Amino acid sequence: MPEADVRVAEVKAFKTKSGNTRFVLVDDESNEYSTFKEAIAAKLPGIEGRRARIKYHEQEREGFTNVYLDAVEPLEEERTGDGASDADEVAWRTTVEAAPYLLGGDAVEREIPPEELFEKLQPFKELVAEDIEKDGER
Missing domain, CATH: 2.40.50.140 (Nucleic acid-binding proteins)
Structure with missing residues (x-):
């Protein structure tokens, strides 16, 4: 393979x-x-x-x-000083922590298919990553 x-x-x-x-x-x-x-x-x-x-x-x-x-x-990223990968990583961690609030109360009680989970969380992650990158440019 x-x-x-x-x-x-x-x-x-x-x-x-x-x-x-x-x-x-x-x-x-x-x-x-x-x-x-x-x-x-x-x-x-x-x-x-x-x-x-x-x-x-x-x-x-x-x-x-x-x-x-x-x-x-x-794979582990090689540290090159590129803030974009750091911003994405922090954004995903933030998104995962916020997931119970973003998905609603029944999300904990039922299994959510991966594609539905991704579709609901991805836009929030992108917003968080953009905010982090904008703060880094200041």
Whole structure:
């Protein structure tokens, strides 16, 4: 099974025609790695802009090559003085701490699918990261 160290540019989630959710990790070279496995998808929130070690496999289907994500492991960032990765990390920690308030009372009592959790928390995380980065520019 091929393995690669990539910088994650974007994480997306799409509903398929059959009702399943396809999660896509896009690296900084625009390569896409898809998964339908929620256990893998649960590791994707907060990984944008960070380096990760991924395992994947390719599959030919109807003349197309699909690349499927089999595992993802966030890697420690090399400290370069770049405040953006620090801002993202702090923003995700803040978002996780605020999650019970952002998601409402029933969120603790029921299991929330990873894609729903990501969709609800990502906008708040982006706002927090922007605020942190703006404060750092002053």
